[in-house]
Amino acid sequence: MSKICVIGAGTWGMALARMLYKSGHKVVVWSALPEEIDQLDKTRMQKNLPNMIIPSGIEFTKDIAQGCRGKDILLFAVPSVYVRNTAKIAAHFVESGQIIVNVAKGIEPDTLCTMSEILEQEIEGVPVVALSGPTHAEEVAMDLPTTIVSAHEDESIAQKVQEVFTNPVMRVYTNTDVKGVELCGAFKNIIAIASGISAGLGYGDNTEAALITRGLAEMERLGLKLGCHPNTFSGLAGMGDLIVTATSRHSRNNRCGYLIGQGYSPEDAIKQVGMVVEGINAIPAAMKLAQMHSINMPIVFAVNDIVNNGGSPEDAVHDLMGREMTTEIPKPIIDLDHESVLISSAKDYPNGEEGIKRVITYGTFDRLHYGHINQLRRAKALGDYLIVALSTDEFNWAEKHKKCYFTYEQRKALVESLRYVDLVIPEENWEQKKTDMHKYCIDTFVIGDDWKGKFDYLKDEGVEVIYLPKTPEIG
Numbered sequence: 001m002s003k004i005c006v007i008g009a010g011t012w013g014m015a016l017a018r019m020l021y022k023s024g025h026k027v028v029v030w031s032a033l034p035e036e037i038d039q040l041d042k043t044r045m046q047k048n049l050p051n052m053i054i055p056s057g058i059e060f061t062k063d064i065a066q067g068c069r070g071k072d073i074l075l076f077a078v079p080s081v082y083v084r085n086t087a088k089i090a091a092h093f094v095e096s097g098q099i100i101v102n103v104a105k106g107i108e109p110d111t112l113c114t115m116s117e118i119l120e121q122e123i124e125g126v127p128v129v130a131l132s133g134p135t136h137a138e139e140v141a142m143d144l145p146t147t148i149v150s151a152h153e154d155e156s157i158a159q160k161v162q163e164v165f166t167n168p169v170m171r172v173y174t175n176t177d178v179k180g181v182e183l184c185g186a187f188k189n190i191i192a193i194a195s196g197i198s199a200g201l202g203y204g205d206n207t208e209a210a211l212i213t214r215g216l217a218e219m220e221r222l223g224l225k226l227g228c229h230p231n232t233f234s235g236l237a238g239m240g241d242l243i244v245t246a247t248s249r250h251s252r253n254n255r256c257g258y259l260i261g262q263g264y265s266p267e268d269a270i271k272q273v274g275m276v277v278e279g280i281n282a283i284p285a286a287m288k289l290a291q292m293h294s295i296n297m298p299i300v301f302a303v304n305d306i307v308n309n310g311g312s313p314e315d316a317v318h319d320l321m322g323r324e325m326t327t328e329i330p331k332p333i334i335d336l337d338h339e340s341v342l343i344s345s346a347k348d349y350p351n352g353e354e355g356i357k358r359v360i361t362y363g364t365f366d367r368l369h370y371g372h373i374n375q376l377r378r379a380k381a382l383g384d385y386l387i388v389a390l391s392t393d394e395f396n397w398a399e400k401h402k403k404c405y406f407t408y409e410q411r412k413a414l415v416e417s418l419r420y421v422d423l424v425i426p427e428e429n430w431e432q433k434k435t436d437m438h439k440y441c442i443d444t445f446v447i448g449d450d451w452k453g454k455f456d457y458l459k460d461e462g463v464e465v466i467y468l469p470k471t472p473e474i475g
Helices: 011-022 034-043 064-068 080-093 115-122 155-165 178-200 205-225 236-247 252-261 266-273 278-292 298-309 313-321 336-346 370-381 393-398 408-416 432-439 456-461
Strands: 003-007 026-030 059-061 073-076 099-102 128-132 146-151 170-175 358-363 385-391 423-427 444-448 464-468
Touching: 003 011, 003 064, 011 026, 011 073, 026 034, 026 064, 034 059, 059 064, 064 080, 073 080, 080 115, 080 278, 099 115, 099 155, 115 128, 115 178, 128 155, 128 178, 146 155, 146 178, 146 236, 155 170, 170 178, 178 205, 178 236, 178 252, 178 278, 178 298, 178 313, 205 236, 205 278, 205 298, 205 370, 236 252, 252 266, 252 278, 252 298, 266 298, 278 298, 298 313, 358 370, 358 432, 370 385, 370 444, 370 464, 385 408, 385 432, 408 423, 432 456, 456 464
Parallel strands: 003 026, 003 073, 026 059, 073 099, 099 128, 146 170, 358 385, 358 444, 385 423, 444 464
Antiparallel strands: 128 146
16 A cells, blocks of 8 residues: 555646545545645545545545655646646645655646656656646546556566555556657647637648648657657657547547637637637647747647737648648658668758758667667658767777677678668777767767767767667666
C-alpha cells in the first residue's frame, strides 16, 4: 500500500483518487479552493463526474502541508497554467524519498518548459514522473479498461509508478522519453480542436482521419527536432492520446472546436465547455517552438489563426487543402554522388540561406546496431543533410584507446548503406570539430547525451548543439 496525496480535485484528479483508493492505497486530496474541498467532502461527488461516488475512505484536506507530509507519491493534477504556482507552494513540504507524478498536459508559453521541467525547477531533490496517455476521466471513473504511460529517464523510477498505478482496469507502460511524452500530451489537444472544428463545419470521417494523421506527423516533426524518440509518437502518449482526444464526446478540446465550427467565438466556446481547454493554452508554445526550429505545422498554424487572429474556419480548410503538393515519404535532399557540389555550394551560403540544413555527428559506430541506426535516424530528422564523422582506426587506438571489431573501411561501408546518411568523413583527432563546423557549414552538431555539456563550446562557432538520449531498448 502506498500513501498518496492528490493535488488538485478536478475530474482527472478525482477519477485517479478513486481508482488508487480502490487499488488499496491510502489517498488524501487537496485543492487550492476551500469551498471545493467542502463540497466534495459533503456530497462525495465531483460535479463533472455525476455518476461517480467518491469512497468514504478518501480523505480531503485544505492544508497542503498535511497533504504532502508522510506520503510516498504526490500526484499533481492541476491545470497546466497553475502547475508552477502550486509547485512553489508544495515545495516547502516535499520530503526526500517521495516521487512526484504529474498528469497535467501543457507547455508553459513563456519558458517553453514542460510540466515535469517546471516541477523539477520548483521542487528539487525528488524525481518527477510524467503520466500520460488516452485516459478520459469519465471512463476511468467507470472502471473501463484504460492504458497509460509512466515516463522518466530512469526506467526504474518509471517502473515504481507503473507498479502503483497498475490494476485490473489500468494497464501502465513505461517510457524513458519524457520530453516526447509531454509534447504529445500538450499538442494533441490542438489537433483535437481542429478535429472538432471540422465536425462543427459538417465535414465527415475522411476529414477527421486526415487531420489526425497529418496532425500526428506535425507533432512528430517537432518532437524529432527536439531529440524525442520516434516510437513515442506512434505509441499511447502520441497516437493513442491523439485519437481519443480528437474523436471522443468526452474531449473538452474536441467540444470546444466543434462549437467554434458551429459559429461560436473561441471565448464563448470555452465558456460553453465550462472547464479548462488545454489546447487553447498550448497554442502559444506550439507556435514559438515551430518558429524557433523552423518546423512546418500547418494544422497548428490554422488553429492559431482561428483562435487568436479571428480567422475563418472555412478559409482555413481552403488554405490547408490548397497547399503545395508534396509527398508523404520524405526524400533524400540530394543524391550521394553530388556531395562535392553541395559542400562547395555551402561556402557560398555559410548560414544556410539556400534552405539546406546540415547536421553532423561523430562516433565509432562499430558493430552497427539498432541504437546506432536510431541515433542516425534522429540526427537526420534534425536537418536535410547528415554528415557522419567516423573515427579512424588510428584515432580509436591512439586517442580513444579502443579496438574495433571492424576496420574503418568496413564501418564506413556499413554507415554509408543507411539511407539517413548523406556523407561519411574521417574523424582523425579531437580538435578537428571546430574546423569541421566551418568547412562543412554545419547548422547542428548532434551526439549522445552521455557526452552532455562537453561540446557546448561549439555553440561559440554558431552551431546548435543537441545531445540525443540513448535508445531505450539499448541504453
